[in-house]
Amino acid sequence: MENIDVTKYYDLAAELIMTYGPKLLGALAVLIVGLFIIKALNKSFKKFLETRSIDPSLKPFFSSIVSVLLKTLLAISVLSMLEIEMTSFIAILGAAGLAIGMALSGSLQNFAGGVVILIFKPFKVGDFIEAQGYSGTVKGIQIFNTILTTPDNKTIIIPNGGLSTGSMINYSTESLRRVDWTFGVGYGDSTAQTKEVLQKLIDNNELILKDPAPFIAVSALADSSVNFVVRVWVKAPDYWTVFFDMNEKVYNTFNEEGLNIPFPQMDVHVHNK
Numbered sequence: 198m199e200n201i202d203v204t205k206y207y208d209l210a211a212e213l214i215m216t217y218g219p220k221l222l223g224a225l226a227v228l229i230v231g232l233f234i235i236k237a238l239n240k241s242f243k244k245f246l247e248t249r250s251i252d253p254s255l256k257p258f259f260s261s262i263v264s265v266l267l268k269t270l271l272a273i274s275v276l277s278m279l280e281i282e283m284t285s286f287i288a289i290l291g292a293a294g295l296a297i298g299m300a301l302s303g304s305l306q307n308f309a310g311g312v313v314i315l316i317f318k319p320f321k322v323g324d325f326i327e328a329q330g331y332s333g334t335v336k337g338i339q340i341f342n343t344i345l346t347t348p349d350n351k352t353i354i355i356p357n358g359g360l361s362t363g364s365m366i367n368y369s370t371e372s373l374r375r376v377d378w379t380f381g382v383g384y385g386d387s388t389a390q391t392k393e394v395l396q397k398l399i400d401n402n403e404l405i406l407k408d409p410a411p412f413i414a415v416s417a418l419a420d421s422s423v424n425f426v427v428r429v430w431v432k433a434p435d436y437w438t439v440f441f442d443m444n445e446k447v448y449n450t451f452n453e454e455g456l457n458i459p460f461p462q463m464d465v466h467v468h469n470k
Contacts, residue, residue, distance in 0.1 A: 224278040231271040310357030311340040324369035381422030383457035422459040
């Protein structure tokens with residue numbers, strides 16, 4: 198049996214320890230200290246999120262993203278200290294990320310839009326909004342889509358990408374809303390009487406605010422009617438109640454007061470030959 202030269206293995210081991218030992222210990226130290234620092238940063242970041250008005254469902258998501266990014270950077274740094282070639286690995290990772298990003302460009306746009314909406318909160322659950330050609334009450338804000346419920350109880354799902362970059366009307370942001378009407382009376386009817394009747398209807402409605410003061414004026418002399426514009430202020434939840442109630446009361450009261458509400462008419466003349 199051939200004798201094994203143990204000495205050369207000892208010498209090789211000693212050389213490896215002298216060459217890579219300090220690097221390995223340094224990388225291990227950086228890893229331990231880095232994980233400790235990342236833990237402290239994550240804790241501070243979570244406290245920062247608690248002080249911001251961010252949707253609760255997004256806080257764990259943001260914390261996870263930051264943690265993964267910091268740990269990835271730490272891993273790259275440690276491997277670089279060990280003189281492990283990272284250029285090819287980073288290039289492959291970048292190419293894979295680019296391919297995935299191009300394949301999921303629409304989803305990523307909706308994802309980014311959802312994050313923007315949840316951070317800046319142009320609307321919240323329960324608001325009545327009009328956007329992307331639809332209007333309804335916000336039922337839920339998800340990371341990719343926003344769900345609306347229409348007044349006739351239809352569910353509309355709008356992608357967050359277009360919703361975050363397009364124009365939008367939020368009817369629930371302000372506590373007060375102005376209700377506008379245009380009422381027409383026939384030519385020959387008294388404008389003073391019409392204003393008096395309209396003012397009385399406004400005064401009798403408890404949901405209409407006194408301040409800002411209601412506004413009544415002749416807005417147009419139309420083809421078949423004298424048009425009056427009426428503007429009042431109400432609390433936002435009372436908007437439609439006041440709007441429909443006023444329409445009904447104006448119709449009934451105008452008839453009782455002898456004020457004519459014009460409607461299109463056509464005269465047909467028949468000539469006998």
